[in-house]
Amino acid sequence: MRRWWLDLGGFAVALALAAAVVLRWRSGQVALLSSTAAPAIRLLALLVVFVQGCADRLRGREEPGGQAAERRPAAGSEDMSDGAGPSGQGSRGMSKEAGEEPGPAPQLEADAFPLADEAALGRWARLVAGDGFDAGPGKRLALALVPMPEATPAQDPRWLQVASALEALADAAGGAEGEAFRTRWRAHVEIRKAGGSETIAELQALLTTMEALPLLHAGLAGYVWRRAAPLPAGARERAELLGRLERHLRACEALLKGQFETGPIEFTAWRSKAAPPVGHSGLRVPKGLLGAARSHYPGSDAGTWASEATLTLTATDGEVTLLRAGRAERLQPGQRFELRRLDALWAGRPAKLRHDELGDMSLGAGAVASAWDVGPRLTPAGREQVRAQVAAAQRGEAQALERLRAILPAAHLEIRRALAEKPQAPGSPGLRTLLELFDG
Amino acid sequence: MGLLHRLYARAAPEVWETETRLLHALRLVRRPVAVQWIATAMCDLRCPHCYSGAGKRAEGELTTQEAIRLVVDELVALGKPTFVIAGGELLLRRDIAEIVAHARAQGLEWAMHTHGGHVPKFRSMFERHPPTLAAISLDGEARQHDLFRGRQGSHAAALAAIRTLKECGCPEVVAGTTVTRENADRLADLFPLVAASGADSWGLHLFAPEGRGAEHTALCPTPEQLQRVAAFARRKRGLFHVELCNEWGSAGADDRFYRDQPFLCGAGRISCVIGATGEVLPCTTTDLRESEGNVRDRPLRDIWTRGFRRFRSAGHGECSDGHECWLQARNGNPCREQAFGACRKEAV
Numbered sequence: 001m002r003r004w005w006l007d008l009g010g011f012a013v014a015l016a017l018a019a020a021v022v023l024r025w026r027s028g029q030v031a032l033l034s035s036t037a038a039p040a041i042r043l044l045a046l047l048v049v050f051v052q053g054c055a056d057r058l059r060g061r062e063e064p065g066g067q068a069a070e071r072r073p074a075a076g077s078e079d080m081s082d083g084a085g086p087s088g089q090g091s092r093g094m095s096k097e098a099g100e101e102p103g104p105a106p107q108l109e110a111d112a113f114p115l116a117d118e119a120a121l122g123r124w125a126r127l128v129a130g131d132g133f134d135a136g137p138g139k140r141l142a143l144a145l146v147p148m149p150e151a152t153p154a155q156d157p158r159w160l161q162v163a164s165a166l167e168a169l170a171d172a173a174g175g176a177e178g179e180a181f182r183t184r185w186r187a188h189v190e191i192r193k194a195g196g197s198e199t200i201a202e203l204q205a206l207l208t209t210m211e212a213l214p215l216l217h218a219g220l221a222g223y224v225w226r227r228a229a230p231l232p233a234g235a236r237e238r239a240e241l242l243g244r245l246e247r248h249l250r251a252c253e254a255l256l257k258g259q260f261e262t263g264p265i266e267f268t269a270w271r272s273k274a275a276p277p278v279g280h281s282g283l284r285v286p287k288g289l290l291g292a293a294r295s296h297y298p299g300s301d302a303g304t305w306a307s308e309a310t311l312t313l314t315a316t317d318g319e320v321t322l323l324r325a326g327r328a329e330r331l332q333p334g335q336r337f338e339l340r341r342l343d344a345l346w347a348g349r350p351a352k353l354r355h356d357e358l359g360d361m362s363l364g365a366g367a368v369a370s371a372w373d374v375g376p377r378l379t380p381a382g383r384e385q386v387r388a389q390v391a392a393a394q395r396g397e398a399q400a401l402e403r404l405r406a407i408l409p410a411a412h413l414e415i416r417r418a419l420a421e422k423p424q425a426p427g428s429p430g431l432r433t434l435l436e437l438f439d440g
Numbered sequence: 441m442g443l444l445h446r447l448y449a450r451a452a453p454e455v456w457e458t459e460t461r462l463l464h465a466l467r468l469v470r471r472p473v474a475v476q477w478i479a480t481a482m483c484d485l486r487c488p489h490c491y492s493g494a495g496k497r498a499e500g501e502l503t504t505q506e507a508i509r510l511v512v513d514e515l516v517a518l519g520k521p522t523f524v525i526a527g528g529e530l531l532l533r534r535d536i537a538e539i540v541a542h543a544r545a546q547g548l549e550w551a552m553h554t555h556g557g558h559v560p561k562f563r564s565m566f567e568r569h570p571p572t573l574a575a576i577s578l579d580g581e582a583r584q585h586d587l588f589r590g591r592q593g594s595h596a597a598a599l600a601a602i603r604t605l606k607e608c609g610c611p612e613v614v615a616g617t618t619v620t621r622e623n624a625d626r627l628a629d630l631f632p633l634v635a636a637s638g639a640d641s642w643g644l645h646l647f648a649p650e651g652r653g654a655e656h657t658a659l660c661p662t663p664e665q666l667q668r669v670a671a672f673a674r675r676k677r678g679l680f681h682v683e684l685c686n687e688w689g690s691a692g693a694d695d696r697f698y699r700d701q702p703f704l705c706g707a708g709r710i711s712c713v714i715g716a717t718g719e720v721l722p723c724t725t726t727d728l729r730e731s732e733g734n735v736r737d738r739p740l741r742d743i744w745t746r747g748f749r750r751f752r753s754a755g756h757g758e759c760s761d762g763h764e765c766w767l768q769a770r771n772g773n774p775c776r777e778q779a780f781g782a783c784r785k786e787a788v
Contacts, residue, residue, distance in 0.1 A: 021466050021467060024466075024467035025467055029467065030467045030468065030469050030745055030746060031467065031468055031469065031745065032468070032469055032471060032518070032519075032741070032744075032745050033463065033468045033469060033470050033471060035471065035519055037468070038470070038471070041459055041462055041463060041466075041468070042455070042459060044459075044462060045455050045456075045458040045459035045462055046455055048458045048462075049454045049455050049458050052454075052458075135680075135681070139678070139679065139680075142678060142679050143635055143679045143680060146679055147631070147632055147635075147679070217678065218678045219678035219679050222678075256696055256697070257696060259696075260695075260696040260702075264700065303697070304671065304674060304675060308671060398662065398664070398665075401625065401664075401668075402664040405664075405668065427625075429625055429626040429628065429629045430625030430626070432628040432629060433625050433626065433627050433628035433629075433668065433672060434625075434668070435628070436628050436672055436675060436676075437668065437671050437672065437675065440675035440676070440678075
């Protein structure tokens with residue numbers, strides 16, 4: 001009996017709503033959406049989109065090359081999440097020789113998403129997410145340390161900020177991993193304050209202590225790259241560090257994509273008069289973030305590290321091996337490839353590479369080259385060309401700045417030299433901004 | 441909410457378009473999320489990029505009582521959207537404290553855009569009624585900012601305003617930089633200043649050839665500069681909260697690398713602007729041809745509900761294109777392809 005009345009009531013309400021809509025249509029009137037109806041309309045829209053998506057998928061499955069297949073982005077289209085994964089990047093413009101192991105391939109562990117479970121994700125979130133007042137401790141350390149100029153004197157007050165951010169991060173991490181992180185990074189900061197230099201092995205250790213927390217942070221990974229790039233290293237050692245950094249940066253990209261899908265990590269302040277439970281951080285990690293990031297990881301690349309500040313080169317002979325993402329691939333004579341900042345080149349015997357504008361560059365027997373040091377390997381004529389463009393940009397010529405952007409790996413050392421010489425020249429701010437695109 | 445966000449963020453543009461179609465079919469209109477009021481055309485600076493050409497008080501600006509009755513009370517009736525007060529320089533209005541106090545008493549959240557020079561004078565107002573968001577203009581390092589703004593010490597005043605507002609409890613203070621041809625290549629020098637200023641985030645706006653800006657079209661950044669700035673902003677987001685504002689348009693799937701939420705042009709859809717004289721405009725344009733009515737003639741509720749029709753039907757014309765900034769597209773200056781086109785091509 002009661003149910004009968006409910007049904008009738010529901011029917012009457014629906015009828016009234018329909019009548020209101022019809023009346024509005026007839027009179028050409030519009031009405032403000034009420035705050036109670038707004039979520040219902042949003043839900044309805046979500047439902048429609050969901051059903052449409054399912055229908056499209058089904059259609060795509062039924063008809064090979066149907067709509068779903070068409071929507072998959074081709075090279076040069078918008079969506080980075082499909083397609084251009086590390087393997088795709090690695091083999092773009094490169095031919096593989098099956099079974100061949102042409103150079104000093106590094107020994108990397110299996111390529112798995114570094115956050116193993118929800119607990120690890122929670123620990124990561126505590127290190128990177130802000131609490132509504134301050135940025136996360138990872139971001140604070142990055143902001144203090146990454147922009148710190150080379151050869152900053154030990155008395156500079158900015159080192160205090162670095163130390164404070166470092167201690168806060170180690171405290172937030174806690175445990176043996178936190179202590180190991182503190183010890184390693186403190187030592188690193190002391191070396192920098194003293195104006196000393198590290199080894200590749202020490203920088204590998206910095207990365208290891210970071211990842212053990214687990215602190216996945218693109219800014220700090222970029223910092224490790226920047227510190228390691230000018231240091232001398234063997235091919236295997238260099239390729240191993242770059243391979244690890246590539247995975248680290250891919251994981252950061254996957255987490256970013258995951259958050260865009262699931263919603264961001266949110267902070268809610270503790271509002272009770274009672275003390276919060278032990279370990280309470282106020283952070284809410286959205287459900288499904290781990291799954292989303294894991295699913296993105298295999299297809300993610302290293303972001304701007306994979307796509308920008310590259311140099312297009314041609315191998316003129318078959319003596320050069322490209323070390324990328326933990327793999328070694330022999331370049332064929334005449335083969336064009338993009339040299340990225342996370343790549344290394346190794347030549348077993350003296351070899352040559354060519355850039356379309358800047359000309360030849362040479363690699364001696366056993367040489368290990370990277371995007372950092374290709375500039376000095378150019379012929380004197382090529383180096384002069386770079387120098388002229390840097391000088392023009394420093395005079396304030398806009399076109400020169402854009403030309404330099406296209407050859408950043410070959411030009412960045414010359415840009416640094418020019419900036420050290422004339423930091424106040426009219427075009428120097430532009431060159432500094434350009435350098436950020438190489439260093440970060 | 442997590443589920444809704446997840447579903448929504450996964451297909452935000454599609455959901456938005458579907459929702460728009462549904463609302464259109466049901467003859468319903470969304471409530472605004474934010475309404476900006478140009479409190480005055482008065483300003484004591486003469487910035488060449490000023491979209492409102494601010495300087496002297498405009499003839500027929502809304503009086504205190506009109507502002508309270510025709511703007512604040514109407515916003516309450518519209519469901520209490522965020523009340524954004526801008527200018528000119530809003531703090532040159534003598535009655536601003538009264539209007540803010542009334543808005544707060546009605547339960548309205550308020551936000552403001554200011555050059556910052558007068559913030560210390562209003563400290564007590566900010567302490568009593570801290571805005572939920574305050575944007576302070578910062579165009580470059582001290583020398584460049586002061587030159588651009590035409591007043592010595594305006595850079596120091598802007599930095600002081602950021603500190604004052606944080607001390608007064610403003611939860612989000614944004615350093616806002618309008619990217620022009622002159623400062624686009626100087627952002628690396630500005631970044632440390634912004635990061636150390638105490639601001640919570642850095643909003644990068646784009647120059648629009650509107651108002652006084654129309655007389656200085658040479659300030660429009662080049663496509664190459666736009667690409668470099670976008671690439672710079674993307675990198676710095678790992679260190680500081682940098683956001684490309686709406687004038688940049690959509691970066692498509694790459695939006696996640698440049699902003700916190702997917703791009704959505706709110707003009708006439710979820711936001712509008714009330715000019716100093718009461719004209720209701722879709723966005724911060726000063727072109728009165730775009731006016732949908734004046735709050736002196738019709739209630740804001742009525743203008744919002746019946747106006748802006750061209751923005752609310754999915755699928756035709758630039759006004760319903762959710763991928764461009766309407767204002768930039770209107771000025772023949774769509775920046776999306778210029779800024780992100782090449783980045784996207786490289787990225788995939």
